[in-house]
Amino acid sequence: MKRKRKPRFLQLLEILVIYALMFAVVLSVGRSVLYGGKNSTVRILEEGELTGTVVPENAGTILIWDKDSTGKEGRREMSAILSQMRIPYKEKKVSDFAESDLDGKKIAVLSVTDLSTLGSRLTSLLDWVMEGHSLLVLYPPYNEETFMSVAPHFGITSMGNSLAYVEGLHFTSDLMPGCSRDLSISDPYRSSLDVTLDDDCEVFLESAGSSDTPLIWRRALGSGTIVFDNLSFLEKAYRGFHCAAYTLLENDCIWPVINGSTFYIDDFPSPVPEGDSQFIQHDYGMDIKDFYTHHWWKDVYNLSKKYNIRYTGLVIEDYSARVEGEFPRNKDVQRFQYFGNMLLREGGELGFHGYNHMPLVPENFDYIGQYDSYRQWVSVDAMRDALTELSGFCHELFPDEEFHVYVPPSNIISWEGRTLLARDFPEIRAIASLYLPDDNDVSYDQDFTVTEDGMVQTPRIISGYVLDDYMRTAALSELYFHCVNTHFQHPDDTLDTDRGAAMGWEELFRRLTDYVEWLNKALPQIRNLTGSELTGAVQRYDALQVRREETGNRIDISLGGFCDEAWFYLRINKGKPGHVTGGSLTEVTDGLYLVKAAQPKLTININRWPGQ
Numbered sequence: 001m002k003r004k005r006k007p008r009f010l011q012l013l014e015i016l017v018i019y020a021l022m023f024a025v026v027l028s029v030g031r032s033v034l035y036g037g038k039n040s041t042v043r044i045l046e047e048g049e050l051t052g053t054v055v056p057e058n059a060g061t062i063l064i065w066d067k068d069s070t071g072k073e074g075r076r077e078m079s080a081i082l083s084q085m086r087i088p089y090k091e092k093k094v095s096d097f098a099e100s101d102l103d104g105k106k107i108a109v110l111s112v113t114d115l116s117t118l119g120s121r122l123t124s125l126l127d128w129v130m131e132g133h134s135l136l137v138l139y140p141p142y143n144e145e146t147f148m149s150v151a152p153h154f155g156i157t158s159m160g161n162s163l164a165y166v167e168g169l170h171f172t173s174d175l176m177p178g179c180s181r182d183l184s185i186s187d188p189y190r191s192s193l194d195v196t197l198d199d200d201c202e203v204f205l206e207s208a209g210s211s212d213t214p215l216i217w218r219r220a221l222g223s224g225t226i227v228f229d230n231l232s233f234l235e236k237a238y239r240g241f242h243c244a245a246y247t248l249l250e251n252d253c254i255w256p257v258i259n260g261s262t263f264y265i266d267d268f269p270s271p272v273p274e275g276d277s278q279f280i281q282h283d284y285g286m287d288i289k290d291f292y293t294h295h296w297w298k299d300v301y302n303l304s305k306k307y308n309i310r311y312t313g314l315v316i317e318d319y320s321a322r323v324e325g326e327f328p329r330n331k332d333v334q335r336f337q338y339f340g341n342m343l344l345r346e347g348g349e350l351g352f353h354g355y356n357h358m359p360l361v362p363e364n365f366d367y368i369g370q371y372d373s374y375r376q377w378v379s380v381d382a383m384r385d386a387l388t389e390l391s392g393f394c395h396e397l398f399p400d401e402e403f404h405v406y407v408p409p410s411n412i413i414s415w416e417g418r419t420l421l422a423r424d425f426p427e428i429r430a431i432a433s434l435y436l437p438d439d440n441d442v443s444y445d446q447d448f449t450v451t452e453d454g455m456v457q458t459p460r461i462i463s464g465y466v467l468d469d470y471m472r473t474a475a476l477s478e479l480y481f482h483c484v485n486t487h488f489q490h491p492d493d494t495l496d497t498d499r500g501a502a503m504g505w506e507e508l509f510r511r512l513t514d515y516v517e518w519l520n521k522a523l524p525q526i527r528n529l530t531g532s533e534l535t536g537a538v539q540r541y542d543a544l545q546v547r548r549e550e551t552g553n554r555i556d557i558s559l560g561g562f563c564d565e566a567w568f569y570l571r572i573n574k575g576k577p578g579h580v581t582g583g584s585l586t587e588v589t590d591g592l593y594l595v596k597a598a599q600p601k602l603t604i605n606i607n608r609w610p611g612q
């Protein structure tokens with residue numbers, strides 16, 4: 001039967017009505033729903049919103065360390081890792097360590113270079129492991145007699161006389177999200193034990209290239225477990241690797257994470273920066289200003305649309321060297337409005353970088369011979385006046401916005417500047433400086449934490465467009481340790497030979513795209529957050545108190561310092577997750593799960609495999 005067709009004008013009217021309704025919806029809900037902008041999914045909390053306390057867990061881990069430099073480095077790294085994982089532990093210097101220190105513990109971590117210092121206590125320690133406990137050897141000990149005598153316990157069948165030269169990393173398993181690609185080591189040296197292992201060792205990481213030296217492996221010893229971390233790099237960029245080694249010890253391991261990915265654009269919007277334009281002129285035949293609009297921003301903007309990145313731009317009002325007196329308003333606002341509004345329309349956010357690019361440091365601040373062109377501020381009052389002007393400028397241009405994030409110019413800030421921000425600029429809730437310590441020693445490096453004055457530290461882990469293997473190693477490490485990605489770029493990275501300008505924008509952008517694609521593939525579940533949403537996420541992470549109780553095949557988690565949600569990674573080494581109450585989970589890689597707690601009580605059932 002033929003359907004009766006509606007008159008054409010009625011069809012048109014229907015379409016018009018539908019469009020009108022859609023338009024009305026868009027107007028009424030505003031940008032917030034469309035882009036997630038205003039009604040942030042992870043809002044910044046006020047004091048007192050994170051409530052509840054839990055009875056602390058007993059320390060189940062003992063960290064045994066030696067006072068030589070490597071032993072101390074191991075202690076420093078492992079203390080940071082365990083405390084941020086909220087795993088209570090006791091420390092013992094190797095000279096003071098006694099067998100009785102193992103009472104009530106499940107895990108021992110050895111940060112000891114010369115195992116002979118343990119004497120007969122080494123045998124006791126290994127006996128204790130055989131009884132059903134776990135041991136992490138945090139870094140390769142000296143290749144000496146005592147170590148040789150117990151090496152078979154670690155699954156080592158033979159050992160070369162010299163250390164192995166580790167030029168790259170190759171994962172033989174799905175241990176960490178995004179680990180499928182080999183990474184080269186930038187300054188390789190003879191760093192790891194050159195070992196051959198027993199067949200019963202399970203290798204997770206080995207050196208890339210011809211030598212395939214095992215770098216992280218696990219082996220059963222009696223009823224217990226040994227994980228040997230032969231990686232040797234005891235620095236912040238590798239914390240996720242040592243964290244991963246630790247999480248392989250027991251049946252399972254659950255620890256709080258941030259779950260956030262944030263991309264910052266420094267000096268954006270800003271006046272057109274100065275720089276060497278020879279590469280731009282050569283490749284594009286245009287000046288810097290036009291290049292930014294027609295190539296750089298177009299590409300960076302399209303990338304954000306494709307991968308739902310919501311950039312956080314950091315405003316510079318004026319590239320002057322003024323550090324005293326009046327701070328005149330920049331009247332040339334067309335670029336600020338054009339770029340700023342485009343970024344905001346896509347659900348992005350703006351924060352403060354500076355009235356100008358002079359770091360907030362007083363006259364007595366020592367740049368130790370670096371940053372010759374930088375001037376120190378004549379007084380804290382001058383810093384305050386400049387920031388007040390920047391705030392007025394930003395609020396005038398973007399009257400509906402709030403500005404919660406501050407990024408210190410060149411990642412440098414003094415104690416005076418920091419105090420000024422916390423005391424006189426309550427709108428600023430987060431400082432986003434560097435995560436990894438910089439060699440230059442004047443940079444401000446941070447952890448993901450909240451300081452006593454309530455200021456949230458949301459450091460940036462990696463930067464720029466070159467994205468070499470060291471940066472990619474750090475990114476991989478943090479994607480595991482904290483489930484976090486933070487990256488910053490500057491438009492003028494394209495003008496600076498130290499930051500790869502000579503490669504040309506096409507290659508630099510290819511590298512950025514490659515990184516974003518990697519991240520998206522490694523962990524599609526990670527939340528794309530703006531700088532202030534990450535601030536809210538770090539608040540929830542930092543305040544969290546965790547009490548884990550494991551009985552049989554069930555993990556009960558009680559949370560203090562909780563408001564509305566908390567995130568965890570759960571590694572299950574034996575079994576699969578079953579029913580979850582008080583939250584939910586998704587699988588990230590083989591045996592690793594991202595867990596959301598929606599209530600302060602969370603229960604996860606584990607289905608162990610038969611015979612476990």
Ligand SMILES: [Zn+2]
Pocket residue numbers: 266267353357409410490
């Ligand atoms: Zn900058």
